[in-house]
Amino acid sequence: MTFTAQILTLYPEMFPGPLGTSLAGRALAEGKWACDTINPRDFTTDKHRSVDDTPAGGGAGMVLRADIMAAAVDHAVARMAEKVRSSRAQSRDGLAASDVSTSLDTNGDGSLATVSGEPDAVSGEPNSVSPEPVEPKATAGERRLPSEKRGSTGSPLTDTPPTAPILAMTPRGKPLTQARVREIASGPGVTIICGRFEGFDERLFEARAIEEVSIGDYILSGGEMGALVLLDACIRLLPGVMGASSSGDDESFENVILEYPQYTRPQIWEGRIIPEVLRSGDHAKIAAWRKQKAEEDTRLRRPDLWERHRDNPDQSPSGAQEKDKDKE
Ligand code: SAH
Numbered sequence: 001m002t003f004t005a006q007i008l009t010l011y012p013e014m015f016p017g018p019l020g021t022s023l024a025g026r027a028l029a030e031g032k033w034a035c036d037t038i039n040p041r042d043f044t045t046d047k048h049r050s051v052d053d054t055p056a057g058g059g060a061g062m063v064l065r066a067d068i069m070a071a072a073v074d075h076a077v078a079r080m081a082e083k084v085r086s087s088r089a090q091s092r093d094g095l096a097a098s099d100v101s102t103s104l105d106t107n108g109d110g111s112l113a114t115v116s117g118e119p120d121a122v123s124g125e126p127n128s129v130s131p132e133p134v135e136p137k138a139t140a141g142e143r144r145l146p147s148e149k150r151g152s153t154g155s156p157l158t159d160t161p162p163t164a165p166i167l168a169m170t171p172r173g174k175p176l177t178q179a180r181v182r183e184i185a186s187g188p189g190v191t192i193i194c195g196r197f198e199g200f201d202e203r204l205f206e207a208r209a210i211e212e213v214s215i216g217d218y219i220l221s222g223g224e225m226g227a228l229v230l231l232d233a234c235i236r237l238l239p240g241v242m243g244a245s246s247s248g249d250d251e252s253f254e255n256v257i258l259e260y261p262q263y264t265r266p267q268i269w270e271g272r273i274i275p276e277v278l279r280s281g282d283h284a285k286i287a288a289w290r291k292q293k294a295e296e297d298t299r300l301r302r303p304d305l306w307e308r309h310r311d312n313p314d315q316s317p318s319g320a321q322e323k324d325k326d327k328e
Contacts, residue, residue: 001087003033003238004164004189005231006076007224008069010051010196012037014224023242024235032238034189035231036079040064043071052197061198069193069204073166076191080164084188162187166210167230169194169223173212176230178256180213184230185237192230194223257298257309260290 007015016028016035027033040051051069052062164187184190193200193210205212215226236242263274277289299306 001091001188002031003185003187003234004036004080004083004087005033005234006036006038006080006164006189006191007194007227008038008040008072008076008191009194009222009224009227010039010041011194011222011224012039014228017224017228019228019231019235024232027235027238027241030240032241033231033235034083038072038076038079040068040072043068043075055198059198063198064195064200064204066201066204066207069200070208073191073193073204073208073210077166080189080191084164087188164189164191166191166208167193167213168200168205168210169215169226169230170199170212171214171217171219172199173214175214175216176233178233181230181233182237185234190230190234192223192227194227196222257294257305258302260293261297 009015015037016025019025019035020028024033028035041049044051050065052064055061055063162183165184167184167190169192204210213226213230215229220226263278267274267279275289277285280286295306295309298309
């Protein structure tokens, strides 16, 4: 099935951007993933097509309006539901996965919004107070898929296929991890909301099942680069993209440690020689050396990762595990 990336962005021309080249670009051309953008500006109602307004309480900058962003999100949810449904139907009909993307550009109609989307729970009026809040606020980064929010059987713990999560890029979100990337990559797709200006009106996250995600403790000018990072991390795991399957056993690959150091020819460079063990041809010794270096470097460079690894020591170094898999 084609992995569908939907990106809500004021700058659709930034996609696929760098993901149109190399590994991801090839996978895109082969229909292993599809890249669709939705511009929140298309959901504005005023003649200036404004998506933002000044912050309540004062302060610098502008804030993305909840009503406009929610309208774009609702559209994205309906469209994703339609894509997943038609993609699954076509898979059942035995069509090649690469044929699926061509049929994915139709907009979902209102009737589809309930397939994996949110019902119109909150009025579109920005200042109206919903008499019956649909759902208490999810804590930042809490991973609730839309289907789980509705109490359906779409949970990853059941046999039901996983739904595509809706993510918002924000430095206030839960830091992105390889484990989460693997979960997302194993599903049908992802919708990513890119912020701009000072970010989002908080009520957007109260009213919709959106997972807030951060790509690190620094501030970007917009969520687009974060979306590209997340998609790149997902795409390389899609079946057939790196010549290895991303499904199955690795789902619990959560507490990675750093990779061991790598070397290549020339054997001597500026008087520095590749460690003797790596030239020995003794695979057992090489594996032991790599394990020891990976642990040592993790302990010194990333005490936080090391701590987690100690609680769960059955994990391989990140790169080692994936590279060995690729050779299969
Ligand atoms: N005023 C906000 C920053 C806004 S930066 C704050 O201090 O929290 C504008 C947009 O860039 C954000 O809405 C978000 O979409 C994106 N962004 C910036 N830094 C990010 C990060 N570390 N991770 C994910 N998205 C980020």
